[in-house]
Amino acid sequence: MLMLPAGPPLLTPDEMRGAEAAAIAAGTPALVLMERAAAAGTAAIMAFAPRGRALVLCGPGNNGGDGYGVALGLRARGVSVDVIALAPPATEPAQTMAARWDGPVLGPETLADTHDTLIVDALFGTGLGRPLPPAAEALLAALQGSGPVVALDIASGIDALTGEAHGQPLAADLTIAFGAAKHGHVQGAGARTRGRLVVADIGAALPDVPIHLVSRPLRGVPAPDTHKFARGQLLVVGSHLATGGAAALAASAALRSGAGVVTLAGDAATLPNAIMRRDDAAARTLLDDRRTTALLLGPGLAEDGRSRDWLNRALAASLPVVLDAMALRLADPAMLAAARAPMVLTPHEGEFRALFGDIGPNRIAAVQAAASLASAVVLLKGPETIIAAPDGRVLVNTHASPHLATAGSGDVLAGIIAGLIAQGMDPFRAAAAAAWLHGEAGFLCGPGLIADDLVAALPSVLASL
Template identity: 45%
Template sequence: MAAADAAAIAAGTSGVELMERAGTAVADAICARFRPQPALVLCGPGNNGGDGYVIARVLAGRGWPVEVRALREPATDDARAARARWTGPTAPLAGRLEPVLWIDALFGAGLSRPLDGEAAAAALRMAERPERVVAVDVPSGLPGDTGLARGASVCAGLTVTFHAKKPAHVLEPGRGRCGEIVVADIGLGATSSRLVENGPELWLSRFPWPSATSHKHARGRLIVVSGEAWSTGAARLSARAGLRIGAGLVTVLSPPDALAVNAAHLEAVMLRAFETDLELEQAAADVDVAVIGPAAGVTETTLLNVLALARTGAALVLDADAITVFRDDPEELFSVLDRDDVLTPHPGEFERLFPGLLASAPERITAARRAAERADAVVLLKGPDTVVAAPDGRTAVNVNGSPWLATAGSGDVLAGFIGGLVAQGMESFEAACAAAWIHAEAADLHGPGLIAEDLPGLAPAVLRRLYDER
């Protein structure tokens, strides 16, 4: 954002003009959502406060009763210019904030310290009534690069930011404090970034739709490794998900003692037995993708099976037990991974492979990026704000996460979705992004009462919508 501002100013757009555009954009968003009513604009000393003075002036010009409360006098030239153009009532921030429409222009995304004094008291007051709060750029108290408040912070019902979302808008707990997020175009030029919000615009143009001449072999061959007889359901969930997402041929590779239970539950998914890691390697020799980990067991057998699959040409999707089994020697796993392999840990599994990394990183984006670089593979770090990172630094944050996915087996379905897309020729980073988004959309289609078995059957409705939008 700093680079975009600097480039616009270097190209001849003044900081005052950018502030006018920003403040007017916030006023427009407010007028589109609220009827005219008493409004209290809380202005800080920096350029975020300068935006606040512009908002106050524009709203007053449109007939709104507006008052400004200032934390301190403006400290930047642009903010002083905006303050000079505001001729309405201004009072110190100190004192009780009446329950009107509050416009939080105290501090923006560049905040690097906890709120204190009157600013902290005002933030706590606004957090009591987020539906009455409009935040400028980010709710005050949230650092824009992490979304992790180190003290009091505002909770808003509407946040208007500029040019592009910041990490605080997509990472929890910041995202939950922003309410509705509006990204206003204030005329800044395009800026390159390897960090994006996950959505169809990222990968839909390269989604592997079948053509009129497609056949099942052309649509990809996926295998899923089953656990022992008493823990086979997770592998079947992955296999069904891979088939539903479009893989042409899906096979569950099963220990002999689990053949009967798997056979009793499989139809279009095929079944094949293997006993040793060598037999598994041979069975996977001609497939495109192998999923291993769902209920595989944290055993030496699972470890050897992963290493056997790594010796084939198949891309690997490693989940659950196939991650945990390497907790004593993560480097053994990293040494056999390729850049088209995908790891899908939840935070606990992430800690087992990358001890201390999540706690030491400033936020989940940095942690996932460092993990992907260390493993030399795609890393999908699960959570309400799932992060997908590639070894080359590309990173996407998934913002459509659904609370209905908090159910046993949903991660097994996600692994199958990823495997099915990679099997069809989709690049692994984009496949992981697409799978995470489709997974969450499918959960929202069902809503309350969702169980993991529902998810594969919900995917076609999401795919139909994507197909129509392509």
């Protein structure tokens, strides 16, 4: 049985500004928060990409003030630092921090050779919700291809709520998020430009929020007297031989994830000997078997009457059910909302749009709305997997390898989710833990992996927890 500890919170820009305002109201000056950010940023930079030269790009707001503070910190560490400013600082703490910088402040037109120079992007932070000024666009364009790049709080031009790009941000190798990671770090262009993400504590108490990153699961030790049915019985409904491999992958992944008994209803050509096989009549009796703890429907299903019958039976039962692939294409929101069964839906983007409409720029908000509409846990697959519960809670998994983009990978993920639920894990946490395990298997297998490799890697992944 796995446990999923609480992961780091993801805040909106407004929530972070509220936390900072509360700290200031409680007696911590804004300048002190900026000094803490600068010290933490300097330490993170020196640990990640120490260089003899650095170029710090400072904007007119508090992000620029952080930049002046980092420039001071790097220089104190022996780094040769140049500062380029778009405009004079406009906020009081940034003005104070800039006044401490006694080196030259250059204009964008003075940009010289940046070979082997660390670029620190402190032009615009999490408050930007408009296109970048032309001067900033030109400066960032001139620095494309330079490196390494460190973004303070977020890459300039990225919307910290949606992750949308306003212009052409400079992709960072390291992003130092002050206080907490923001929604825009894990969505859209924000996810693609953040590089490694480090969160720096600035001493502002964070609010309780319903959205977090997925943490590394913890593995419990089975009781000495456990038995296979105590570890859960899962029924997987597959279909004909042409697509039977998908159901076999899912069933195998569920068994490897720790489910005690996995039974497949369908015609998969090749199955591990440990997986039971039943015809439909025998499999339907398992819906009323008190030892059956979960159901998986979708991988390998055909678009036919049999599949629709199984879908109707699954939704009318009280068993937790994972719906994937064809099961999602056969369903509709009204059918899902009327279901008795606790559900996990695992759509990719196309399946999501067919069920719930356009995703829009804010993927987190879209998945939240879908989970509420369907009264189900919804897991939207992608580079960053977003898992939402009907009550508004969201977990975002960024622990994934691009090598997972291969046929059958989603079937394995569905099987892991169902296997964890069969063992008694809450469906919301099971979906999130499965996304992490799936990602870790992808990293372990590396380039050239096929979905079968992910199943084979699961024991090693679980043993490492």
